Amino acid sequence: MSHVFLYALVGTGLFTLGLYALIVHTHLLRKILAINVMGSGVFLVLVALAARARGAAPDPVPHAMVITGIVVAVSATALALALMVRVRAETGRAELSEERPE
Amino acid sequence: MKKTMNPKSMTESGKIRTPFRLLLMVLLSALAAGLGYAVSTLSSQSPGSGEWVAANLETSGVSNPVTAVLLNFRSYDTLLEMGVLLVALLGVWSLGGIPEQRESSPGPVLDTLSRLLVPVLILVAGYLLWVGAHAPGGAFQAGSVLGAAGVLLLLAGWRLDARFAGLPLRITLTTGLGVFVVVGAVLMLVGRRLLEYPPSFAGALILLIEAAATLSIGMTLAALFLGSRPEAGPDR
Amino acid sequence: MEAVTLLQWAFDAVLGFALLWLAWRALASPDLFLAIVLFIAFGLLMALAWVRLDAPDVALAEAAIGAGLTGALLLAALARLESNNETKAAHEKDHEPEVHD
Incomplete structure (x- = not known):
C-alpha cells in the first residue's frame, strides 16, 4: 500500500458521492455538478493507478487519457448547461419532478 | 433563490421518499465497498504501458x-x-x-x-x-x-x-x-x-x-x- | 526521512478528506451559488492532488479548465437562470388573474 491507493479510494468515494447526488437531487444544475464530481472521481482513480509502481516514472498513457477527458468533460458540461438554460426558458423551471407539467 | 413563486419546486431534494433514500444509500455503500475492494486488491507493481x-x-x-x-x-x-x-x-x-x-x-x-x-x-x-x-x-x-x-x-x-x-x-x-x-x-x-x-x-x-x-x-x-x-x- | 514520510501521509489524508468534504458540500448545500463556489475550490484541490500523483500535465490542464473555465461556465449559466427567473416572475404576475379563472 502506498499513498496512491489512498487517492484511488478517494476517487471511488467521489464517484459514489456524485452518483448519489445525481439520483437524489432534482435541480438540473445540481445534477450537472454531480456528473462532474463523478468524472473527477474516475480521473483520480486512473491517475492514481498510473502512479502505483513505486520509484518508477508514472505511466503516461492514463495521464493523456485524463487530459483528454478533462477537455471533453468541460465541453459536455457547457452543452448540458445550455440545454438546462433552454429547458428553463421553455418550461419555466430547471428541476425535474415526478408529476408531469401539464 | 426565489422558490416561493413556484410551489411545485419548493422541495428541491424532497421528492424522493425516505425508504427509497435509505435503500439507495445501502446500495451505493455496497457499490463503494466493492469498488474500494477492487482498487485495493490491484497489484501494486504493474508496469502498465x-x-x-x-x-x-x-x-x-x-x-x-x-x-x-x-x-x-x-x-x-x-x-x-x-x-x-x-x-x-x-x-x-x-x-x-x-x-x-x-x-x-x-x-x-x-x-x-x-x-x-x-x-x-x-x-x-x-x-x-x-x-x-x-x-x-x-x-x-x-x-x-x-x-x-x-x-x-x-x-x-x-x-x-x-x-x-x-x-x-x-x-x-x-x-x-x-x-x-x-x-x-x-x-x-x-x-x-x-x-x-x-x-x-x-x-x-x-x-x-x-x-x-x-x-x-x-x-x-x-x-x-x-x-x-x-x-x-x-x-x- | 521518517518524519517527511509521515508528513506526506498527513498531507495526503487531509487532501483526500478535503476533496470528499468539498464535493459533499458542493452537492448538498442548499444555495446554488455557494455550491458552484465550492465546486471551483474542489477543482483547485484536484490540481493539488494531481501534483501529488506525479502528473504535472494533468495538474496544468485541471487548473486552467477544472478551476477556471468550468467555474465561469457554471456561474454564467446560473446568472442566466436567475435573470430568466425574474422575467418569468414578472410575466406570471401579469397573467395571474387569467390563470385562476
Missing part, C-alpha cells in the same frame, strides 16, 4: 511522454476529441436563442485587469505550447489558457467584430481538426498508416498540429462560454 512509451520515446519527436502519447502514439484520441469539442459547440449553437444579457459596463478594475492579463495569458499559452515538447504543457493546456483569455475578454464586454464572426470564426474553430485530418490523410497517401509520422518530421508535425489545435481549443472554449452564436453581418 509506461515502459513501452519510454522505449519508443525517441521516435516520437518529443521528449515529454504525455505529449508523445497525446499527439503521436494515441493521436487518434486527440483527433476525435477535437471532433467532440466541435460537436459540443454545434449543439450549443443549435439551441440558439439563449438571450445574451447586456451587462452594464465592466467597471475600471475588470477593464484594466483584462487589458493587463490578456496579453500575458496569450504569452503563457504560447509558452505552454512550445514547452510541451519536453516539459509539462502542450496543446490542451495552452488552448485552455487561451480560452480563459477569451472568457476574460467576453466578461469585459468585448465582442468579436461582425466582419470576423462569419467564415473567419468558423475556419478558426475547425483549423485544429482540419490540420489533424489533412496530416493524417497526407501520411496515408504517401504510404504510411493514419497519423504514423516519419520520425524525422515527427517533431515539426506535432508542433504544427498542436499550434492549430491550441487555436481551435481556445476559440471553441470561449465560444462555448458565450453560448449564443455570434451575429454575422456587415451592420451592427
